[in-house]
Amino acid sequence: MLNIADTLHRWCREARPFALATVVDVHGSAPLPAGTSVAVDMDGNAVGSISGGCVEGAVYELCQQVLQGGDPPRRARFGYSDDDAFAVGLTCGGELDILVQRIDPAAQPHLAVALEEVQRGRPTAVAQVVGGPEELLGRIVGVPGGGGAAHGTLDDGEVDRAVTAQAGALLRAGRTARVEIGGDAATCPERLSVLVHVHASRPRMMIFGAVDFAAALSRIGHFLGYRVTVCDARPVFATAARFPEADEVVVDWPHRYLERTEVDARTAICVLTHDAKFDIPLLQRALALAVGYVGAMGSRRTHDERLHRLREAGVPGAQLARLRSPIGLDLGARTPEETAVSIAAEIIAYANHRAGLPLSHGTGPIHGPLVRSQAGGRPASYEVPAHAGMGR
Structure with missing residues (x-):
């Protein structure tokens, strides 16, 4: 419904009754997610889409029936028709469950x-x-x-x-x-x-270390819809000119900035400095926060040394297990741009509790739950606690 919030808000202010059709469940490769809506007002004006065109006509008719007849809310299911490829259904092979209801803003x-x-x-x-x-x-x-x-x-x-x-x-x-x-x-x-x-x-992506990799990651973070912050203690490197895609560039010691800024369960923290004087106090703070992702750049040797220093600093094992290091998925990335893609891919996979494996290696619906590999991360069966999760 929030995909058409602007129009619905206007119709509510005008006390204009309308029918609302909402995707309440998705099976298989349906084109749009649960929560997507179409609305139709008394004049027949329609807004929104729930299937990219496959079943819009049938849903429009249902909306008019419920709206004009004052019918109670009703459920409907649309899926692919094997018998008639031109029948009303989803050509992608998925199924949609729809709830159609009349909304009277005055009520x-x-x-x-x-x-x-x-x-x-x-x-x-x-x-x-x-x-x-x-x-x-x-x-x-x-x-x-x-x-x-x-x-x-x-x-x-x-x-x-x-x-x-x-x-x-x-x-x-x-x-x-x-x-x-x-x-x-x-x-x-x-x-x-x-x-x-x-x-x-917008969720936050916080990038610590004003390096070339940070410039590429800030671009992809902006593209993915994050509010991107780049932070570095060195003013000669931390400049807006070097990071035009970042929403803000901060000159401060990383751990000091993290202590005074706001984060939440969707925040992604990416530590690209691989300098112990910055990394250790920063990661001590980051791993104690209820954020969605903490990753740190460096070789496997750097990672082992970093873990040793963090243990010496008293960071509990449960917090250390949250650290994604070396940062990113194994894509064979070498350039800053390729590395940014590997980091972003890991953030997306981790947020959605996925293994990060090729789709060609799996079976079943591509949007269904997959078992995460045993190399780390959350289990496939996962309920969202009050402090966790990064999904948008």
Whole structure:
């Protein structure tokens, strides 16, 4: 839904009823992820896309039926048709589960409040019930970042608290995801399936060491949507002219800057200095923080010496296990640009709990979960805790 937040916000302000079709589950190689929406207003105006064109016409018709007839929310599934390649379906072979519902802004003013937060660029989660009791299907609750009061309610009790807690965790992780809530007498006897749409500020990539590799990495970090900071204690190297793609260039001792700046569970810290007087105090601080990724450049010999120094400095083994060093995936990279690609690839793989193996070496859907190799990282079965994760 947040892919069309601008238009939905305007329609809510105008008290204009509309139908909202949202992808609530994806199977196989479907073109767009869960949380993507299409909306249709009373005049037939449509905004958004959920399939890149494959099933838009059928979804548009469903939206008009629900909107004009006042029907309750309904679920629909679209997949590839083996019998008729021209039938309504996804040519990529995947399947989409869609929830179509009527939204009356006057009856759900909290949606406009949540969308206003998104418009202002503030971290916000919008929790949408996509499975469960009919009376709750399609209900929406907005959860602002920073622990503020939720907008809207499901039961004024345990269900609200459970939804708010799950939405808050995903908001901190910067991930849109579907979660299951209830199923027991203490919360909700009937199980709820809730799709949490997350809008968060850009994640940070912090690059320490104003070297050629940092210039290439700042370019790819900017391309991937990170807010990039380059930091170095040497003013002759740490200049905006050398790093035009960086959002900020800071002249300071790396560990001192890290102590006073803000990070979160999506922050990627890349240490490219491979100079012990910078690396050791910086990594001591970085490995103690609840950030998403910490990597350090250097040879395997440098890595072994670095680990020895960090152990002498009292860094616990559990924190040392988080260090990705030598930094990057084994791509045979040599140039700064190739090295930047290998580092970015590792950050993406680590954020998504993937092994970083060639797709040709696997089987099944390319967007499905893969088992991470035993060389390190998180297990394939992974639930997002309140402090972890880097997904966007």
